[in-house]
Amino acid sequence: MGGGRRKKLLLSKIYPFTCGKASFRDDHSQIGRPGYSRVVFCNEQDNFEAGIRKYADNYVSTTKYTPATFLPKSLFEQFRRVANFYFLVAGTLAFTPLAPYSAVSAIIPxxxxxxxxxxxxxxxxxxxxxxxxCL
Incomplete structure (x- = not known):
């Protein structure tokens, strides 16, 4: 470690918020420099800059199915269960002549x-x- 001087810690360097300074201009020319942040437009759909950018919407769907995907997704979910898959295999084997019971008695339940x-x-x-x- 060198024997150099330690710099004095200034509070103005820690907290760069300069809300009360008179140097702030309405034309936002100071944005991007130390002590200033960017301008964010919230829920202003009429704003020109918001129209240029294609922001994603906040739509959240809590449903699992759509009318087009109900049958395939539901069947997939049903046969992921081991018991349903077992009875499907037993029902298909009932169509062979080796089965001691009829296929209808295995498939209908x-x-x-x-x-x-x-x-x-x-x-x-x-x-x-x-x-x-409803929300």
Whole structure:
């Protein structure tokens, strides 16, 4: 360590806010220099600069499905469950002559369970969308 002088810490260097100074001009010519920050336009859609920039909206969707993606996504979610996948495999094997039971007795309960669960998820998603629309 050198034997140089220590610089004295000035509060004006720590807190560069210069709100009370008379040198602030209305034309914002000091922006970008030390002690000044940028100008932000909040919720001013009429502003020219806000029109130039294509800001992203703040839309948030809490729903899981859309009308176009309900069937594929719901089926994917149903067969991710191990029990449903097991009964799907057992139902498809029931179509072979090796199965001791008929294919209808294996597939119908699976269709009923998956259908009821899909209807339940659809109603929940629709109610979630209705709550979001009310806000």
């Amino acid at each position: 699976l269709i009923v369970i998956i259908g009821a669960t899909m209807v339940k998820e659809g109603i929940e998603d629709w109610r979630r969308k209705q709550q979001l629309d």
